[in-house]
Amino acid sequence: MTTVAEDTLAETRAFNAELERQLATRPPIHTVPVEQTRRERRDGTGIFPAPEYLPERARDLTIEGRDGEIGLRVIAPENAVAVGAYLNIHGGGWSLSAADLQDVLLAELADATSLCVVSVEYRLAPEDPFPAGPDDCEDAALWLLRDGFAALDVPAVAAIGGDSAGGHLSALTLLRLRDRHAITGAFAAANLVYGAFDLSMTPSQRNWGDRNLILSTPIIQWFSDQFLPGIDAEARRDPDISPLYADLRDMPPALFTVGTLDPLLDDSLFMETRWRAAGASTELRVWPEAIHGFNAFPLKLTAAARAEQYAFLRDAVGA
Numbered sequence: 001m002t003t004v005a006e007d008t009l010a011e012t013r014a015f016n017a018e019l020e021r022q023l024a025t026r027p028p029i030h031t032v033p034v035e036q037t038r039r040e041r042r043d044g045t046g047i048f049p050a051p052e053y054l055p056e057r058a059r060d061l062t063i064e065g066r067d068g069e070i071g072l073r074v075i076a077p078e079n080a081v082a083v084g085a086y087l088n089i090h091g092g093g094w095s096l097s098a099a100d101l102q103d104v105l106l107a108e109l110a111d112a113t114s115l116c117v118v119s120v121e122y123r124l125a126p127e128d129p130f131p132a133g134p135d136d137c138e139d140a141a142l143w144l145l146r147d148g149f150a151a152l153d154v155p156a157v158a159a160i161g162g163d164s165a166g167g168h169l170s171a172l173t174l175l176r177l178r179d180r181h182a183i184t185g186a187f188a189a190a191n192l193v194y195g196a197f198d199l200s201m202t203p204s205q206r207n208w209g210d211r212n213l214i215l216s217t218p219i220i221q222w223f224s225d226q227f228l229p230g231i232d233a234e235a236r237r238d239p240d241i242s243p244l245y246a247d248l249r250d251m252p253p254a255l256f257t258v259g260t261l262d263p264l265l266d267d268s269l270f271m272e273t274r275w276r277a278a279g280a281s282t283e284l285r286v287w288p289e290a291i292h293g294f295n296a297f298p299l300k301l302t303a304a305a306r307a308e309q310y311a312f313l314r315d316a317v318g319a
Contacts, residue, residue: 001260001286002308008300012289015299016213016261019291023047023212030222034095034126041096047214048296054103061151065139067132071121072140073099074152077110083319084157084188086115087144089137089173091164091193091293093223094125105296105306112310114319116154118144122169126226130241133227137169138176145177145186157317159189160252161309163295164264165223167195171243171271178250189316190254191309194264194292195271197244199224200236202266213291215263244271248278255283255312257305259290283312 026047029037037046044050054075061072076082088106090097099121106117122136141160149156162170170190177183198205201220208217228236239246244267254275258268268284276282285308287294287301295302313319 001288002304004288004301004304008304009289012294012299012301015297016289016291019047020211020213023214028212028216028219030219034226038096041092041101042098048293049298051101052104053100054107057107058100058103060100063140063143065136067123067135070136070140071099073103073106073119073121075103075106075110075117075119076152077114077116078107079111080114082116082152082154083114084116084155084159084317085144085148085152086110086113086117086313087141087158087160087170087173087187088117088119089122089160089162089166089169090119091162091166092124094130094133094165094169094227095223096124108306109310109313112306113313113317115159115313115317116152118148118152126229129226130228130231134169134172134176134240137173138180141173141177142181145183158187159191159313159317160187161189161191161193161313162195163193164292165196167192168197168199168243171195171197172240174251175239175243175246184250185252187252189313190252191257191313192254192268192271193257193295193309194259194262195256195267196220196264197242197267197271198237199228199242200233202244202264202270204266205263208263213261214293217263220263244274248275248280251275251278251280253281253283253316255285255309257285257287257295257309259287259292259294261289262292264292
């Protein structure tokens with residue numbers, strides 16, 4: 001487990017207690033329409049911090065995917081020449097969030113790593129369930145590798161990453177590039193932040209119960225059912241759905257980040273072990289008392305975790 005200072009732990013515990021209190025006053029996310037939660041995230045009336053948009057730094061591109069246009073949100077380093085590109089895949093349970101709701105975080109990543117961030121506006125469930133989202137992320141990755149470096153005017157160096165569902169989609173994208181296009185080694189690093197890697201449910205997902213700290217067992221089941229309607233637990237172990245079950249050879253170096261109070265804890269623990277056993281280098285950061293989604297909140301623990309992610313990416317791309 002990653003060591004942190006006692007004052008950082010105290011702040012994290014106090015934050016968790018207040019967040020749990022606030023969540024108890026609201027209808028659980030799986031009991032309200034998904035459109036309502038999307039509105040709350042965009043207008044800042046939900047649990048997560050209100051988004052800050054950076055129109056002076058971000059620009060929007062559109063590329064052609066197999067099923068139509070895919071939006072990309074691009075944020076370049078402010079005071080440095082870009083050393084490559086970072087393909088960001090946002091989280092939100094395959095149903096929430098958007099490419100423009102992380103501008104501040106992605107600008108911080110761009111400035112800290114000198115990578116030009118490209119965030120994918122993939123299609124969301126339940127309107128567009130599996131395989132729509134993975135298809136869009138695969139198409140965005142192919143565009144980046146074939147045309148994107150020139151379009152962005154950056155060197156042909158790439159990393160990929162995302163949080164929660166974005167971690168899951170990042171892993172699927174790397175596997176699809178290898179298995180469908182014989183592309184390996186194109187991404188120098190994978191930054192996988194509390195990803196969901198077994199959609200048939202790991203023990204930590206199953207055993208968590210009803211306690212709501214952003215996620216609970218019923219909430220996880222709801223997200224998965226929206227993304228995978230009509231697909232039973234056994235079929236969800238297909239490697240194109242749950243990358244934990246995939247052959248993980250020829251994957252890039254990966255950093256796995258997760259907290260001890262995250263129902264997806266086992267997903268990162270199991271995936272890091274299998275990733276490393278398949279031959280790739282890995283780093284694992286298990287943050288004490290951290291909940292699912294902690295990377296989005298202004299905590300000392302968050303600053304420490306982000307610093308580890310940025311250092312990992314800089315080392316991987318030679319920044």
